[in-house]
Amino acid sequence: MATKPGIPKGTRDFSPVEMAKRNYIFNTISDVFRLYGFQQIETPAMENLSTLMGKYGDEGDKLLFKVLNSGDCMSGISDADLKECTPNQFAAKLCEKGLRYDLTVPFARFVVMHRNEINFPFKRYQIQPVWRADRPQKGRYREFYQCDADVVGSDSLLNEVELLQLIDEVFSRLKVRVSIRLNNRKILSGIAEIIGAPEKIVDITVAIDKLDKIGLENVNEELRSKEIPEVAIEALQPIIMLQGSNEEKIETLRKVLSASEIGMKGVDELSFILDKLKRNPLRSELELDLTLARGLNYYTGAIMEVKALDVPMGSITGGGRYDNLTGVFGMPGVSGVGISFGADRIFDVLNQLELYPADSLLTTQVMFVNFGETESDCCLEYLSRLRSAGIRAELYPEAAKMKKQMGYADSKGIAYVALVGETEMAEGKINLKNMHTGEQVLLTPEEVIAHIK
Incomplete structure (x- = not known):
């Protein structure tokens, strides 16, 4: 008896209709990327684990899919190794490659390897799948597409301004109402500094980034579990719960962080971005959110995240500045900033809101009925003429x-x-x-083309 086929949890098949919808999303995003001057690249699905490990923090490293070495990967592994090795040590002996976790780290590797072929600032976009060994749940998959746009070789904050405008343009075209949340990792470092726990910046950011998921009390419990002093946790409360307009939050931060040089630099950066956007306002809601941390360790400046307003869903776009990323590959001093659209979550949002235009499905427009060999020969000639006119037949x-x-x-x-x-x-x-009305008309091939167009 044949085994019933299946696919791994957290992965999906896509039907022709679903692919038409997904391509509508990809094409919309690609069009806007090109509108803003970005050029497309691709990188391999597999990267060396030495490229990937250590770039996403401890939690991210655990979610890397590792690929067994080719051939007899167990050769040279003793019984003692099997008993004594931890899972990570064992994987290090058997695996040299892994599936990419995101597109940003492979892009940094690409920049370093191709530095002599690239003109800086380099604006690239990339639309490819990534893999994470995460627990599958609604809106969270083990295989999913990212649509990234990055600028490297420029530390100008005008890049952040343009990326926020780009995000706004994409979701305006998709007709999805979104909230864009904005923060700065320098502000978070400043907060850690003034509450007396600068060495705990990673633990603090990972915890407060979960505020909207697990609530304030559970965030505080996680902070305690990381041995952050109670006095520091107490000092953190009014900061992460800060209310008011973006301008009011900036003014409050200037007072609260006045003793922190790095914190004040973060405030100045956010103030610059918000000032530029006042001159060209976004259509989407833009909120300065101090609880936004984005757990990835490589962010060093502005960070941003997007959520849909009309569908309960996690982040559908995110990004930020990562001044130090290429330095780990031997190319220091190259500043970068980028964003990533979560195409699979956007797909789910558009499905729930039924926002796909009718013409996005791009199905066959005309089907010729086959009455026999003589008639089909004639139809083949007509088919050629219709297809030459751009009609799907x-x-x-x-x-x-x-x-x-x-x-x-x-x-x-x-x-x-x-x-x-x-x-x-x-x-x-x-x-x-006409299959919708049942009406029939007798037309020449040229009249058929004009009628359908």
């Missing part, structure tokens, strides 16, 4: 019963069926049936 491959052929057209959502029998062939015309 097909011929049913067999002279099956009419009911079967019409059922096929109906199941594919084809708008028109073309009937060419002996009478139509004699007149050089096509009997065109």
Whole structure:
């Protein structure tokens, strides 16, 4: 008995209709990327583990899919090794490669390897799948696509301004109402400094980044579990719960962080970005949110995250500045900033809100009915003419019963069926049936093209 087929948890198949919807998202994002001057690249699905490890923090490293070495990967592994090795040590002996966790670290590796071929500032975009050994749940997959745009070789904050405008443009085109949240890692470092726990910056950011998921009390419990002093936790409360307009929050931060040089630099950076956006306001809601931390360790400046307003869903876009990323690959001093659209979550949002335009499905527009060899030869000529005019057309491959052929057209959502029998062939015309109204009209091939267009 054959084994019932299946796919790994956290992965999905996509039907033709779903692929049409996904391509609508990819094409919309790509169009905006190019509009802002970004150029496309691709990198391999697999990277050396030495490239990936240590770039995402301890939690991120645990979620890396590791690939067993080719051939007899167990050769040289003793029974003692099997008993004594920790899982990470064992993986280090058996695995040299891993599936990429995101597109940013591979991009930093790309920049270092191709530095002599790149003109800086380099604006790249990349749309490819990534993999994370996460627990699958609603809106969270083990295999999913990211759509990234990054600028490297420039420390100008105008790049952050443009990326926020780019985000706004994409979601305006997709007709999704979103809230864009903005913060700065320098501000978080300043907060850790003034509450007397600068060495705990990573623990603090990882914990407060979970505020909207687990609530304030659980965040405080996590901070205590990391041995952060109670006095520091107490000092943190009014800061992470800060209320008011963006301008009011900036003014409060200037007072609270006045004793922290790095904190004040972060405030100045955010103030610059907000000032530039006042001159060209976004259509989307923009909120300065001090609880936004983004757990990835490589962010050093502005950080941003996007959530849909009308669908309960996690972050659908995120990003920030990462001044130090290429330095770990031997190329210090190259500043970078980037964003990543979560295409799979955006796909789920558009599905729930039914926001796909009717013409985004791009199904066949006209199907020719097959009455037999003589008629199909004539239809092939007409098909060529319609396709040359940009009309998506097909011929049913067999002279099956009419009911079967019409059922096929109906199941594919084809708008028109073309009937060419002996009478139509004699007149050089096509009997065109509208599948929605049932109306039939006798037209020349040129009139069919004009009618459908």
